Amino acid sequence: MASQKVVPPSKAAQSTCRGVKAPDNLLYAVVISRHAQRTPILPCQKLPKKVPEGYGQLTKQGHEQAYKLGAFLRTRYRDFLAADKPGQLLATHVRLDRCRDSINDTLKGLGVAVTPDLDPTRYDLLFQSSLSDNFDAVLHEPARGDFPTMGHLLAFVGEKTGAPTQEKSHKYLALDSLMTHTLNDNPVPSWAEPFWDDLVWADRRIFELALSGHELSFAASVLGKTLETFSLKFEKAVQRPDKMHVFSMSDTSLFSVLKLFNQSYDGRPVLLRQHLLRALQGEVQQLRPGSPLYGGKSPLCDFGEAGEPVPAQRVPAVLAQYAQEELDTRSERIREKNCPMHASRIT
Secondary structure: OOOOOOOOOOHHHHHHOOOOOOOOOEEEEEEEEEOOOEOOOOOOOOOOOOOOOOOOOEOHHHHHHHHHHHHHHHHHOOOOOOOOOOOOEEEEEEOOHHHHHHHHHHHHHHOOOOOOEEEOOOHHHHHHHHHHHHHHHHHOOEOOOOOOEHHHHHHHHHHHHOOOOOOHHHHHHHHHHHHHHHHOOOOOOOOOHHHHHHHHHHHHHHHHHHHOOOHHHHHHHHHHHHHHHHHHHHHOOOOOOOOEEEEEEOHHHHHHHHHHHOOOOOOOOOOOOEEEEEEEOOEEEEEOOOOOOOOOOOOOOOOOOEOOOEOHHHHHHHHOOOOHHHHHHHHHHHHHHOOOOOOOOOO
């Protein structure tokens, strides 16, 4: 691993990050972020492609978002990570180009030289499994407006966008690609304007329904690593140099983490967001997700109110409230399925 050195934040970075300094009693921070803004995943013949990047890749704005996240973290944690010690920062990304590029840009913004690790979990297989279990039922779910069911809505979007919709995943990704298309500074197509609110609602609802019952599988890797770290450091007092772990995850993974912590969560992480778990001296806080880093309008430090603090020694129990035995079992099952094959373009 390369030696780590924290570069002092620039004045521009400091002015961008109107954040609160990390508390003096901070012991460890886990940052879980969704990759930055990307292009649509599916080639939709009727949606003009105005970005030079390939499908499912970070846009220019996405690279800037990821860098700004790093600059924000550097400003907030400049004292916490000030010592020039190797091993302070750990970084992990899932097997997607956009997650790999996001973590690399975030590390540039942080000013810390570290080689990120690859999460080998086959999230593409998990996604196919969740669709196999849920998608037929999703198609029969009631929709809104002029669409009787989600199946009717997805068929309409697939035809209008010119997306390939032979596979179950493509039926949904046609809608996802439409949403992403508009987020990349393209206007809402005229045919979609009368139904736009219904389409946005359906995008969030279908995403939630498609993952239902599989959240633990998608979140097992990141929560398992966090559980292991906090258990070693705060239960067993193992001396390790790491003080922060930054994860770059897919939509499915970050959504699942948030859903497990809050069963009423129904958001759609379509923009880079971060979720922060931080261990303080004597307690652990879960900070609610911050505003999207999009368009430079939202404060990068808006975490809202902190969750209910818990004693640090209880962190493993809190993270494993979904049943540690099941978490360990599923993590092992996921590891058994891993293989160094190509990455999926689905999640």
